[in-house]
Amino acid sequence: MLVIRRRAGESLLIGDNIEIEILALTQNHVKLGIRAPQEVTVLRKEVRLTHEHNREAAELPSLERISGLANFLRQNEKSYSRNSGEAR
């Protein structure tokens, strides 16, 4: 992985038309400004991971496969009996 040190107010360039500017820094956060062409998707990584997982989840297997998993969960999870569904 390429590592570059930058201060607030400084920028770096990726390719010909993507610019990332360090706007502000605190102890725990860095605020970035990103200039990129419209067709370049910019996503927080955790959103991309969730996007992929949701897509996979929507590729539902057969109801048999689902029932198999449901049976397994019923047999193996003690915590199902109460409070399922609602957060405490």
Place this chain on the structure above:
Amino acid sequence: MSQAATKHFDNIEYEEGAVLTFAAGLPAFEHLTRFLIIEHAGSAPLVFLQSLDEPGVCLPALPMLAIDPAYELSLTGDDLEALGFGDSGRVPGANAMGCFAVVSIPPDGPATANLLAPVVVNLAARRAVQAVRPDGRYSHRHVLGAREAAC
């Protein structure tokens, strides 16, 4: 009562009051805002998040506390806003919310639950959001039923 086409359960009847509104959709399904939670005896404890906008989109899910009884929810200001809790300025009581993890059941591997991005429901207002956590505390592929998958 209204009728909806579903992916697995043919046509079902539902009450408008049961509809969950995801104002921003879900990642990968940003254009779908209206969902029902379908419970099906043979599939319990799994439930199904069935899109009312697109019958072919149906996501299995599990109550979060059934996966991890110690799960600690963390919501951003934007999440609270989307749920309709933004105005009060108070953290809503846990009884006011439902919390589910989306489950992927691939044909060739173990089922996984996304603990990184819980689906959170404001039970009274029927507003919902998939709250993607910015921290790395929980996995987006928490393995379920590893033994079942190995059979």
